[in-house]
Amino acid sequence: MAWVDSLLSLGDGIIRQLDESEDRLWREALNLSIRLGSEDIMTSLLLGVKFDFRQIHEALLVAVDTNQPRFVKHLLDRLDQEKGNKMDVRSFSMAIFDHSIDDSQFAPGVTPLTLACQKDLYEIVTMLTQRGHDIPLPHAISCTCLECRNGRQYDLLKFSLSRINTYRGIASRAYLSITSEDAMLSAFHLSRELRKLSKKEPEFKPQYLALEQLCQEFAVELLGMCRNQSEVSTILNGAEDDSEDEELDEQTFEEGIPNLARLRLAVNYNQKQFVTHPICQQVLSSIWCGSLSGWKGSRTAWKLLVSLGIFITMPFLCLVYWIAPKSKLGKLLKVPVIKFLLHSASYMWFLITLLTESIFMEIYRSDFASRKQNILHNSLHMIWVAGFFWFECKEVWLEGLKSYFLDLWNILDMMVLSMYLASFTLRILIMLKGYFLCEDSSTQELCDYFTNTVREDWKQEDPQLIAETLFAVTSMLSFTRLAYILPAHESLGTLQISMGRMIDDMMRFMFILMIIGTAFLCGINNIYVPYVVSPHLGRLNETFNFLFWTMFGMANQEYVDMPDYVLAEFVGRIFYGIFTLLIVIVLLNMLIAMISNSFQRIEDDADVEWKFARSKLYLSYFREGLTMPVPFNIIPSPKALFYILRSICQKICCCCNKKAPEYPPIASLSGNTLNSSGGQGEGRVPYRLQVTKALVHRYIEAARREFEESKRKDVGNRITELNKVVGRLHTEMQEFHQKLQWQRKSEPDQANILGKYILGAKNNFRDFDKNEAMGCENTGLPIGTHPAEEEEDDEKEGEIKAGGIVSEEREEPESEGPVEPVPGEETTFETASTPDV
Numbered sequence: 001m002a003w004v005d006s007l008l009s010l011g012d013g014i015i016r017q018l019d020e021s022e023d024r025l026w027r028e029a030l031n032l033s034i035r036l037g038s039e040d041i042m043t044s045l046l047l048g049v050k051f052d053f054r055q056i057h058e059a060l061l062v063a064v065d066t067n068q069p070r071f072v073k074h075l076l077d078r079l080d081q082e083k084g085n086k087m088d089v090r091s092f093s094m095a096i097f098d099h100s101i102d103d104s105q106f107a108p109g110v111t112p113l114t115l116a117c118q119k120d121l122y123e124i125v126t127m128l129t130q131r132g133h134d135i136p137l138p139h140a141i142s143c144t145c146l147e148c149r150n151g152r153q154y155d156l157l158k159f160s161l162s163r164i165n166t167y168r169g170i171a172s173r174a175y176l177s178i179t180s181e182d183a184m185l186s187a188f189h190l191s192r193e194l195r196k197l198s199k200k201e202p203e204f205k206p207q208y209l210a211l212e213q214l215c216q217e218f219a220v221e222l223l224g225m226c227r228n229q230s231e232v233s234t235i236l237n238g239a240e241d242d243s244e245d246e247e248l249d250e251q252t253f254e255e256g257i258p259n260l261a262r263l264r265l266a267v268n269y270n271q272k273q274f275v276t277h278p279i280c281q282q283v284l285s286s287i288w289c290g291s292l293s294g295w296k297g298s299r300t301a302w303k304l305l306v307s308l309g310i311f312i313t314m315p316f317l318c319l320v321y322w323i324a325p326k327s328k329l330g331k332l333l334k335v336p337v338i339k340f341l342l343h344s345a346s347y348m349w350f351l352i353t354l355l356t357e358s359i360f361m362e363i364y365r366s367d368f369a370s371r372k373q374n375i376l377h378n379s380l381h382m383i384w385v386a387g388f389f390w391f392e393c394k395e396v397w398l399e400g401l402k403s404y405f406l407d408l409w410n411i412l413d414m415m416v417l418s419m420y421l422a423s424f425t426l427r428i429l430i431m432l433k434g435y436f437l438c439e440d441s442s443t444q445e446l447c448d449y450f451t452n453t454v455r456e457d458w459k460q461e462d463p464q465l466i467a468e469t470l471f472a473v474t475s476m477l478s479f480t481r482l483a484y485i486l487p488a489h490e491s492l493g494t495l496q497i498s499m500g501r502m503i504d505d506m507m508r509f510m511f512i513l514m515i516i517g518t519a520f521l522c523g524i525n526n527i528y529v530p531y532v533v534s535p536h537l538g539r540l541n542e543t544f545n546f547l548f549w550t551m552f553g554m555a556n557q558e559y560v561d562m563p564d565y566v567l568a569e570f571v572g573r574i575f576y577g578i579f580t581l582l583i584v585i586v587l588l589n590m591l592i593a594m595i596s597n598s599f600q601r602i603e604d605d606a607d608v609e610w611k612f613a614r615s616k617l618y619l620s621y622f623r624e625g626l627t628m629p630v631p632f633n634i635i636p637s638p639k640a641l642f643y644i645l646r647s648i649c650q651k652i653c654c655c656c657n658k659k660a661p662e663y664p665p666i667a668s669l670s671g672n673t674l675n676s677s678g679g680q681g682e683g684r685v686p687y688r689l690q691v692t693k694a695l696v697h698r699y700i701e702a703a704r705r706e707f708e709e710s711k712r713k714d715v716g717n718r719i720t721e722l723n724k725v726v727g728r729l730h731t732e733m734q735e736f737h738q739k740l741q742w743q744r745k746s747e748p749d750q751a752n753i754l755g756k757y758i759l760g761a762k763n764n765f766r767d768f769d770k771n772e773a774m775g776c777e778n779t780g781l782p783i784g785t786h787p788a789e790e791e792e793d794d795e796k797e798g799e800i801k802a803g804g805i806v807s808e809e810r811e812e813p814e815s816e817g818p819v820e821p822v823p824g825e826e827t828t829f830e831t832a833s834t835p836d837v
Contacts, residue, residue, distance in 0.1 A: 004041050008048035027055050031062045034071050042071065046078055053079075060112040069123050072112070076131055108155075109162025111135070114169030122700050125174045134179075135170050138163045141200050164207055167194065171211040173218050173703070177696045184219050184235065184262070184692065191215035192269045219266075220273045223280070225695040225702075232279055234691045236263045257287055257336075257622050267616055268406060276611040284618045290335035310338070311345040318342075318632040325627075325639050336621040343621075344485055346629035350384040351482070354475050357381060371434070371451050371464075375427055378471075385420045387630030392417065394633075398623055407616075409484055416481065419474045426467035487613040494606045497613055501598040509591045516587065520579040521547060524560075527572050534559050537572075550576075551583050 026049055033041040045051075051059075056079055063071035106115070113133045116124040139148050151159040169175055171190055180186040191212050198208035226232045237259050260283075266274045274280065289295045295303075310317065321330045332338060357378045367373050392413055396404045404410050434450035437443045449457075458465060487493035521544055528537035536546050536559045549555040560576045562569040602609055628637065 001040055001044070004044055005048075008044060026051075027058060030055060030059050034059060034062045034068065035066055037066075037068065039070065039074070042074070046074075051078075057112075058106070061106050061110065061115055064112050064115045064119070064121065064124055065106075067119070067121055067124070069127060072124055072127060076127070107161055107165055108158040109165045111169075113175075114165055117169040117172035117175040118165075120172060120174045120703065122174050122178065122704065125178050129178060135166060135175065137170065138166050141197070160204070164204055167197075167208070167211055171215050173214075173221075173699075176215075176218060177700055181689065182692055183696050184222050187215045187219040187222075188265060188269050188271060191219075191271065195270075216271055216273045219271065220277055222695050222699055223274060223277055225698045226279060231691050231695070232283060233258060234688050235695070236260050236280070236283060258283075260619070260622070263615075264619055267612075267619065268403070272608050272612045275615050276608045280615070281611060284615055287622065288336050288618050290337070291332070292335055292337065295337060307341050307345070310341045311348060314342060314345045314349070314629065315632075318628060321628060322632065322635065322637050325637070334627055336618065339627055340485075340488070340617075340621050342627075343629045346384075346631075347482070347485075350381065350630070351479060353381050353384065354478060358475070369455050371430070371453065375431065379424060379427070382420070382424055383631045385417060385424075387632070387634050388413070389417055389421075390634050391626065391630055394625060395623075398625060409481075412477065412481065416474050416477045419470045419477075423467045423470040423474065426463040426470075430463050430467075485617070487610065487617045490610055493610045493613055494602065497609050498599045498602045501602060502595045505594040505598050506591065509587070509594065513583070513587060516579075516582055517547065520575060524572060524575050524579070527568055527575065528562075531562060531565060531568060534562070547579065550580060551588065553584070 026045070030042065030045050030049075030051065033045060056075055060072065060075050063075060111133070113125065113128045113135055116128060117135070139145060148159075151162070171194065176183045176186055176190075194208045194212040194215065198205045198212065201208065223235065226235065263275065263280060263283075266280075285296060317329070317333060320327070321333050324330050333342065357380060361368050361378060364373075368378070392410070395410070430450060434447065437450060438447040440447075483496050483499075486496040521540070524537065524547070525540055525543040528534060528543070531538065536542050536556075546555050546559060557576075560569070560572045562572070626633075
């Protein structure tokens, strides 16, 4: 401390101004005092040296990096005295334009708050946020504002690294916990944004995906802090402060079922870890079983028996619900698991109808092959199609168009229904056209075409041919749609997910296959076009068939032979061989490897993938108004008429105020309400915020305890290592002492020399403080001298002194006998040598 004061002192007492050459040196001195924890030296440097913003900025980063809140507070106070808080907070984000910090150990764009957030230093983050520090959200990657243009033009790498470091601070647990009113919702939104950025900036895709995973883990850890069912219900049902959340909140569920807006938002944002958390799965399972508490633990044979009973008695159950929806049996049909079985039974009846129509088409083949087919024989399925169409319309009304198209199954349903309606419309069109054309005598030829013409004379674009093709495609897709219910079972659900991933791989593979196949199709076809020798090559469609079946090993290789044209035959064989090598050996095996890789990824995370798919299935059956299965839902029920009349009266009379929907907690798990006021009105909002703050507080306290525990373990490990080192040194000293005693007995002269050396070293250490003080007075170093030069001078003086001592000891005459060391002196020697050790 005195050394530093002497270096800082000037004759006139003016604060020392930094030259450009001394800037880095004094900055390192300030950083070193902070790293060593010497607050007095740091205070002296701040008082004696005129540091500007750049030095304080790096010193703050060092103080944050070493987790020293006292030093951070001291430096922040210095900033307040110099320029004011607002200017400095803005200057932190503009530090990337300063070339003087290029040699800093910290990355560009790292501010004290960003660094504290990355290290999850909650105390320092709280201190900085209270002083007005903030992390501004980076602009969009395609932003063309003046600030972004200047940043890219100044240094593109610095600009990109600054964006990454900013997102690292924003995505940290400390920043989300302290600065967000709803930390869980903020984590959802940030996770979705980071996933989008990973696609827009593939250069930093691993970094963005790692931050996105961090946000998901933070939301899961917050959910794990819930201690009772009331808190779980409040968190999962919260739907305020977000537009998309409010849209989900407006979607009504069955009576007695919580809204679960936050959980559905997590499903839409693909938060798999949050949705598959045991707490969420327990809530979903309890709602799924409803009042049937024994369903979850029942045997598979009993479940199959109940499913068979519902399949057989489905018309009777629908009739009971149509007449008395509020009866005991009607309420039982509203239980999600029973509703699922009821809709599955309805779909199975639809598939049976399709099979029956296919059998009738085979029996009455002659009628179906001509214009005299009976439309009633193959149109019974249209009753279900009408029910499905009305079901999809109600689903769009309840969910909204945006939420409806988020599910790919809904897109498949729209395609299938469109083709069913198109096929049926074309059949009706043929009948009507034949009827009206035959009424007019001038169109007798067209009348004969649409009524009496045999199939061989039909045109390729005949409406009946198109209708039959559409019906065949829709029949196939209808059976494929049965895979929607497979996630209800663990093994079948995992296979269904794997099949979906494999289809995705095949779609990407088809693009590469199309490029290579088209290239060889044109090449081989152009070789054989001038030669009309092979009937399978030389025409584009025939060449395509030949190459297509070659991929499966079902084509004859002799088709490429032309003995009369050697050159064309040679080139054709070369092309065909390369095609076989690329397609059959390389690309097909690559496709197999891609499919195997996708299947293995699903299997490695099978539990999460299956639970996430099952959760989406469960949520689809929690909605209100979709209890009646197809095709009975097209019949207007007394309940629907009553709701229509009531809504008309409310709009006309305005006598009834719209009551906010009440979402009670899950009765099977807890009898508590959301709050003391019954969970209604404005009382829900503060209670939800209170629960959120409580979860964040518990999380911060748990993180602090974990940090203290790891710190104690680290200190304990260091003490253990130090004890081992001291014990090893003690053992070596004992061995050295034993060797010394043995040498004294065998070689008295050498022992005498060693004793004299020990006495000389002891006398040197005894007067060490005095010699150091005298050396400081005699040296008289100027204040501008660099500390490194002083250390070199001290080392040279120490070498000279040590050489003098050794030479003096060598000049002393030898004593007659061995010199025995005094016990006190030996202790002094061991104590003096301890600092060297």
